Amino acid sequence: MGPRISVNSTYLRWFHEIEKALWSFFGLFGDLCGNCAEQTLKDLAAGERKGRDAWCCCMIDNQVHDNWESLNAVQSRTNREWYEAIRREKRVRGAGNGPCPALGEQGCRIKKCRPITCTTQLCSKMLVVLNDLGVVRGATHSPLQIEDLITLPDILPDLYGTKKGRTITQSDVDAYLSEVRRMKEKFAKALRARDQERQG
Ligand code: SF4
Ligand code: SF4
Secondary structure, three states: OOOOOOOOHHHHHHHHHHHHHHHHHHHOOOOHHHHHHHHHHHHHHOOOOOOHHHOOHHHHOOHHHHOHHHHHHHHHOOOOOHHHHHOOOOOOOOOOOOOOOOEEOOEEOOOOOOOHHHHHEEOHHHHHHHHHOOOOOOOOOOOEEHHHHOOOOOOHHHHHOOOOOOOOOHHHHHHHHHHHHHHHHHHHHHHHHHHHHHHO
């Protein structure tokens, strides 16, 4: 049976533009994810069982299969063999549902249009960083989606094809992008101030 979710190429192009803007925001966390993955591998090798929030999300979650229907519909548009292309050959046993089959040595192997959660989630570690810098104020004990922290137009499910019935326009996309940019600037400014304080 073919995919039941139909996707619109303009919407996917917009989704990818937003995704890139979000990656650029998440890039400001620097080595956080790499260090987190390294620590998780050490913990797993040592047989330690820490709380869920302590571990690399891609190693304990499996967003590929959690979002199979929509992800497959989106990815199959450009490559029908996409799953074979990204899948890890050897699965090491992880914790929870993980590791995600798309997780490679250099991070996620899906280069475009990842599941929405992967692109919008701020884990507890990220929330601690943002709180420490005063970029946001709030609880850090469980992950949040970026739209829980800043007001963003709720357009990603429509762009990804998981919600239907609403027309999304370029101006909705521009509004989303400008809010993400604003948040990124605030974060970058706080990082610069912290670095200057450390140096001085
Ligand atoms: S998003 Fe958070 S939990 Fe996931 S790898 Fe990065 S630091 Fe770790
Ligand atoms: S799809 Fe990529 S980013 Fe999402 S959980 Fe899997 S490896 Fe991580």
